[in-house]
Amino acid sequence: MTTTWEVATIVAVVAGVVGFFVVMRGSSFVAHAVPQSAFAGAAGASLIGVSTIFGLGVFALVAALGIGWLGKRGRHDVVTALAVVVMLGLGSLFLSWSTEYAPAIYSLLFGEVLGVSGNEVGLTALLGAVSIAAVVVLYRPLLLSSVAPDIAEAKGVRTQRVEMMFLVLVALTATMSVPVVGALLMFTLMVGPPAAARSVVDRPGAAIALSVAIALLTVWASIAASYRTNWPIGFFVGTISAVAYLVGRSWAWWRTRRVGDSPAIVGSDAAVRPVEVG
Amino acid sequence: MLGSIVFEAGFFQNHAVRTALIIGVIVPLVSGCVGTFTVIRGQAFAGEALSDMGTLGGAGADLVGVSPLWGFVGVGVVVAGTMELFGVQRRRGRDVATGIVLGAMLGLSALFLYFDTTHSSTTGATITILFGSLFQVSGVTVPALVILGLIGLLVVGFLYRPLLLTSLSSDLATARGVRVRSIGLAFLMLMGVSVSLSSVAVGTILGTALLIGPAATALKLTRRPWSAMLTAGGIGIAATWLGILLSYDSFYWPPAKKGWPVSFFVVTLIFLFYLAADLSTWLRARRVGSEARGTGARWDRDPVGAR
Numbered sequence: 065m066t067t068t069w070e071v072a073t074i075v076a077v078v079a080g081v082v083g084f085f086v087v088m089r090g091s092s093f094v095a096h097a098v099p100q101s102a103f104a105g106a107a108g109a110s111l112i113g114v115s116t117i118f119g120l121g122v123f124a125l126v127a128a129l130g131i132g133w134l135g136k137r138g139r140h141d142v143v144t145a146l147a148v149v150v151m152l153g154l155g156s157l158f159l160s161w162s163t164e165y166a167p168a169i170y171s172l173l174f175g176e177v178l179g180v181s182g183n184e185v186g187l188t189a190l191l192g193a194v195s196i197a198a199v200v201v202l203y204r205p206l207l208l209s210s211v212a213p214d215i216a217e218a219k220g221v222r223t224q225r226v227e228m229m230f231l232v233l234v235a236l237t238a239t240m241s242v243p244v245v246g247a248l249l250m251f252t253l254m255v256g257p258p259a260a261a262r263s264v265v266d267r268p269g270a271a272i273a274l275s276v277a278i279a280l281l282t283v284w285a286s287i288a289a290s291y292r293t294n295w296p297i298g299f300f301v302g303t304i305s306a307v308a309y310l311v312g313r314s315w316a317w318w319r320t321r322r323v324g325d326s327p328a329i330v331g332s333d334a335a336v337r338p339v340e341v342g
Numbered sequence: 343m344l345g346s347i348v349f350e351a352g353f354f355q356n357h358a359v360r361t362a363l364i365i366g367v368i369v370p371l372v373s374g375c376v377g378t379f380t381v382i383r384g385q386a387f388a389g390e391a392l393s394d395m396g397t398l399g400g401a402g403a404d405l406v407g408v409s410p411l412w413g414f415v416g417v418g419v420v421v422a423g424t425m426e427l428f429g430v431q432r433r434r435g436r437d438v439a440t441g442i443v444l445g446a447m448l449g450l451s452a453l454f455l456y457f458d459t460t461h462s463s464t465t466g467a468t469i470t471i472l473f474g475s476l477f478q479v480s481g482v483t484v485p486a487l488v489i490l491g492l493i494g495l496l497v498v499g500f501l502y503r504p505l506l507l508t509s510l511s512s513d514l515a516t517a518r519g520v521r522v523r524s525i526g527l528a529f530l531m532l533m534g535v536s537v538s539l540s541s542v543a544v545g546t547i548l549g550t551a552l553l554i555g556p557a558a559t560a561l562k563l564t565r566r567p568w569s570a571m572l573t574a575g576g577i578g579i580a581a582t583w584l585g586i587l588l589s590y591d592s593f594y595w596p597p598a599k600k601g602w603p604v605s606f607f608v609v610t611l612i613f614l615f616y617l618a619a620d621l622s623t624w625l626r627a628r629r630v631g632s633e634a635r636g637t638g639a640r641w642d643r644d645p646v647g648a649r
Contacts, residue, residue: 252445302449
C-alpha cells in the first residue's frame with residue numbers, strides 16, 4: 065500500500081503541473097488520445113511479460129510524437145481519431161489473448177489501487193523527476209507559447225519544438241498515471257484540478273501550485289476511499305475532479321457577481337488571448 | 343474449395359453470425375448517413391463524447407438487468423438534449439467542460455460495472471459495453487435495433503434538406519425559414535441514437551470509428567452528400583461483414599484459440615479503408631497536378647475539430 069501512496073503522490077504532482085499546460089493550450093484531444101493509445105502498450109506488455117510501465121511508455125511516446133508529426137502536417141483530423149480507436153481495439157485484442165481478459169481490461173481502463181508493483185516505484189519516481197525537471201527548464205518558452213504563440217515566435221521561441229516537448233511530457237504523465245488511475249480516466253487528473261485552479265487564481269505560478277494541491281487531494285482521497293470501500297479508484301478520481309471543477313467555476317462566478325465588472329477568470333492573459341478558462 | 347478456406351465451416355448456418363450480419367447492415371447504414379453530416383458539420387467531437395458517455399447508460403442498464411441498448415439510447419438522448427441546452431459553441435470551454443462531465447460519467451460507469459461483477463458474478467459486462475457484443479445480441483434487442491435504425495434513416499431523409507442548408511450556412515438557412523437551433527438539437531439526438539446502435543455492435547469507445555470513419559472516407563471519394571451517405575453506408579457494411587467473417591474464421595487462430603474480437607477487425611478495417619482512400623486521393627492529386635487538390639477538400643477541413 066505504501067507503494068501506491070508514493071506513486072500516487074508523484075502522479076498527482078506531475079499531472080497537476082503538466083495538466084496546467086494541457087488546459088492552457090486547449091489540448092483536450094491529446095489528453096484523451098495519449099492514455100488510450102498507451103492502453104494497447106500496457107496490454108501488450110502484460111502479454112509478453114514485460115514491465116507494464118515500459119509498454120505504456122513506448123506506446124504513449126509513439127502516440128504523442130505521432131500526433132505531433134501529423135499535427136505539423138495539418139492533419140488534426142480523422143486519421144488521428146481513427147488511429148486512437150484502432151489502438152484501443154488493439155489493446156482489446158492483446159488482452160483477449162490472455163486468460164485474465166475481463167479483469168485485466170477493467171483495471172487497465174479504470175485504474176487499480178495496487179496497480180504499480182514495488183520495483184516499479186523507482187522507475188515512476190525517475191520519470192516524475194525527469195518530467196518536473198523538463199517543465200522547470202522549459203517553463204518560460206512553454207508558458208509563452210501556450211498563452212501567446214505569435215509573441216513567442218517573435219521572441220525566437222521554437223514553438224514546434226516546444227509543442228513536441230509538451231507532447232512528450234503528456235506521454236510521460238500518462239505512462240506514470242495509467243496503472244493507478246486507468247487509461248480512460250487518466251485525463252481527468254490533467255484537466256479537472258488545473259481548470260479548477262485557473263478559475264480561482266490568475267498567476268501561472270500560483271495556479272500550478274494550486275493545481276498540484278488539488279490533484280494531490282484528489283488522488284489521496286481517492287486512494288483512501290477506494291481502500292475503504294473497495295470501489296474502483298477511477299470512480300473517485302472522476303467524481304472528485306468534477307467536484308473540484310464545479311467548485312472552482314462557482315467560485316469564479318461568485319467573484320464575478322461580487323465585483324460586478326469584467327470576469328476575474330480571464331485574468332492576465334485577457335489582453336493577449338481573450339478566451340475563457342473553460 | 344476456395345469457399346471453404348475463406349468461410350470456415352458452419353459460417354452461414356451459425357445463428358449468431360446471421361444475426362450479426364443483419365445488425366451489420368442496419369448499424370453501418372445509420373452510422374454512415376448520420377456520420378456524413380457529423381463530418382460535414384465538424385461535430386465529430388460531440389459524436390465521440392456521446393458515444394463514450396453511453397458507457398454509463400450501458401453499465402446502468404446492465405446493473406438493472408436490461409439490455410444495454412436501452413441504456414445507450416437513454417443516455418444518448420438525454421446528453422444530446424443537454425449539450426444543445428448548454429450551447430456547446432465555444433471550443434475551448436466546451437472541451438474542458440465536456441471532458442469533466444465525461445470523466446464523472448466514466449467514473450460512475452466504473453462503479454456500476456464493479457457492482458455488476460460483485461453482485462452477479464459475471465465479469466463480461468465491461469467488455470460487452472466498451473468493446474461491443476455483436477455476436478451476443480439476442481432477444482428483443484435485435485428487432486429493437488432494426489426498428490430504431492429504420493426510424494433513424496427516415497429522420498435523416500426527412501431532415502436532409504434543412505440539415506444540408508444549416509451545415510452550409512446557418513444564415514442562409516435562417517433566411518429560408520429553417521429553425522437552426524431545432525435542427526441542431528434534432529441532429530444531436532440523431533447522433534445519440536446512431537452511437538447507441540453502434541455501441542451495441544462495436545462498443546462505446548470504439549463506436550466513433552463507425553460514425554466518422556466510413557463517412558470521412560466517402561467524403562474523400564465524392565462531394566455530393568447523397569452519394570457520400572450511400573458510400574459511407576456501403577463502406578461500413580463492407581468493413582462490418584468482413585470483420586464478422588474474420589472473427590468467425592479466427593476461432594482456431596493462435597494464441598488463445600477462442601477467436602479474435604470482432605470489433606477489433608471492424609475498426610481496423612475502417613481505418614485501412616480510410617487510409618486507402620487517403621492514399622488514392624493523394625496519388626490522384628499528384629498525377630493531375632495541384633489544381634485537383636480541391637477534390638473533397640471542402641468537407642475535409644478539420645472534421646474532428648481537434649487541436
